[in-house]
Amino acid sequence: MRCGLVLLASVxxxxxxxxxxxxxxxxxxxxxxxxxxxxxxxxxxxxxxKARPQLEAKAGAPLRATWxxxxxxxxxxxxxxxxxFFVVREAKVGQxxxxxxxxxxxxxxxxxxxFQTGDRAEGDLSFRLEQPGAYLVRLEALDSKGEPLAFxxxxxxxx
Amino acid sequence: xxxxxxxxxxxAVGWLATPARAEHADIDxxxxxxxxxxxxxxxxxxxxxxxxxPQGGLxxxxxxxxxxxxxxxxxxxxxxxxxxGEKKAVRVRYFVVRxxxxxxxxxxxxxxxxxxxxxxxxxxxxxxxxxxxxxxxVRKPGIxxxxxxxxxxxxxxxxxxxxxxxxx
Numbered sequence: 526m527r528c529g530l531v532l533l534a535s536v537x538x539x540x541x542x543x544x545x546x547x548x549x550x551x552x553x554x555x556x557x558x559x560x561x562x563x564x565x566x567x568x569x570x571x572x573x574x575k576a577r578p579q580l581e582a583k584a585g586a587p588l589r590a591t592w593x594x595x596x597x598x599x600x601x602x603x604x605x606x607x608x609x610f611f612v613v614r615e616a617k618v619g620q621x622x623x624x625x626x627x628x629x630x631x632x633x634x635x636x637x638x639x640f641q642t643g644d645r646a647e648g649d650l651s652f653r654l655e656q657p658g659a660y661l662v663r664l665e666a667l668d669s670k671g672e673p674l675a676f677x678x679x680x681x682x683x684x
Numbered sequence: 685x686x687x688x689x690x691x692x693x694x695x696a697v698g699w700l701a702t703p704a705r706a707e708h709a710d711i712d713x714x715x716x717x718x719x720x721x722x723x724x725x726x727x728x729x730x731x732x733x734x735x736x737x738p739q740g741g742l743x744x745x746x747x748x749x750x751x752x753x754x755x756x757x758x759x760x761x762x763x764x765x766x767x768x769g770e771k772k773a774v775r776v777r778y779f780v781v782r783x784x785x786x787x788x789x790x791x792x793x794x795x796x797x798x799x800x801x802x803x804x805x806x807x808x809x810x811x812x813x814x815x816x817x818x819x820x821x822v823r824k825p826g827i828x829x830x831x832x833x834x835x836x837x838x839x840x841x842x843x844x845x846x847x848x849x850x851x852x
Contacts, residue, residue: 608806628723634816638806639770650802652818655720655755 548598549640549675553664554591557582564662564679576619578679584657588681590632591649592664596640603640605669610634610648611662618659618680631660654683708766709733713759713832713845715748718819720755731845736833740789741844747786748830749850753821758800760832760845761815764808774808775835777801778816783829786848792829799828808837822851 551566562580582588594608614629626633632652638644654660660683665676711733716725729748734741750756762776779801783792794801800820806812822828828851833844 628718628720630817630819632802632816632818634802634804634814636776636804636806636814637812639809644807646807647805648802649804650816650818651798651800653800653820655819655821 548596549666550593550595550597551664551666551675551677552591552593553662553677553679555580555662555679555681556589556591557586562679562681564677566675566677579618580679580681582654582681582683584683585653585655587651587653589649589651590662591647592677593645593647594664594666594675595645596642599640599642603668603674606638606640606674607667607669607671608636608638608646608648608664609667610650610664612652612654612681613661614656615659615661615680618682620659620661623663624661629656631655654681657683659683708764708837708839709834709843710761710763710765711832711843711845712761713830713847715830715847715849716757716759717750718755718757725757729847731847733843733845735841736844737841740787740791741846745787745846745848747848747850749852750822751852752825753823755819755821756849757817757819758830759815759817761813762832762834762843764810764812766808766837767810770807770809771837772807773805774837775803775805776814776832777803777835778818778830778832780820780822780828780830780849782824783827783848786827786850788829791831799823822849825851827851 554563562578564578611633612631613624613626615624631654638646660681662681663678666674668674714728714730717727718725729746731746734743779794780799781792781794799822804814828849831844831846834842
């Protein structure tokens with residue numbers, strides 16, 4: 526499954542949701558007590574190659590992630606979308622390969638929902654990064670076959 | 685539990701081998717004490733779905749024991765069993781909050797602070813699934829309530845699952 530996700534991540538680099546007649550807007554935000562950072566869904570491959578937004582935090586300090594996924598355009602209802610959120614340690618800030626989702630996952634959630642134009646799902650959860658290091662925070666929408674429809678991501682560096 | 689197994693649990697059709705029941709939600713809630721170096725589960729307590737009202741539910745909550753600052757993981761899967769159409773803007777909320785005594789019926793006031801919490805808002809269609817897995821530590825000794833609950837389901841009752849944590 527993990528290998529499957531890596532493959533899917535590479536697939537998403539070469540296709541856009543627009544090509545399939547659907548469009549998702551994502552807002553992903555992570556906040557410490559003092560600062561916050563936000564990421565949005567990137568449709569163009571060029572934008573995907575950009576460095577991810579980055580937030581610095583204290584190891585062990587409380588963090589809060591909020592996200593919203595909205596279907597801004599769907600030619601027809603998109604059924605059985607999985608909205609997947611995770612926070613996982615990565616080897617270095619901004620690495621392109623998705624880290625293995627192992628015991629270093631600080632928080633993970635998933636929900637299933639059908640989307641039509643205007644439908645949205647929201648999430649809000651607190652977590653702590655107990656160990657210093659770089660972490661990937663990512664929200665992704667996967668279709669019923671597990672293929673990515675959209676994602677947004679940012680890095681948190683815990684010191 | 686590895687990520688693969690966890691996400692498969694959310695995505696797979698017929699993913700929970702729980703028996704059929706008349707309730708509107710199946711909930712599998714668990715709290716685990718884990719080895720921080722390997723993620724391996726050392727101790728675990730589970731709970732299933734209950735209803736509110738009555739306040740505090742019908743079932744006696746299990747009690748999980750751990751020590752201050754031990755690495756813990758909460759995990760839940762909720763499956764919507766309501767078969768009659770989609771419910772809009774349903775919330776699925778989980779939290780760990782301090783309580784006065786184990787198995788108290790009153791849900792503590794979350795506005796006074798929680799150890800960890802989360803909430804998801806979604807259109808809940810039949811067989812829809814929601815799950816989360818969050819690592820956390822409790823930094824002060826005491827009795828805490830771990831609870832996941834539905835909200836805004838436009839029903840005369842909501843569903844929840846809960847475990848008490850005794851932190852020494």
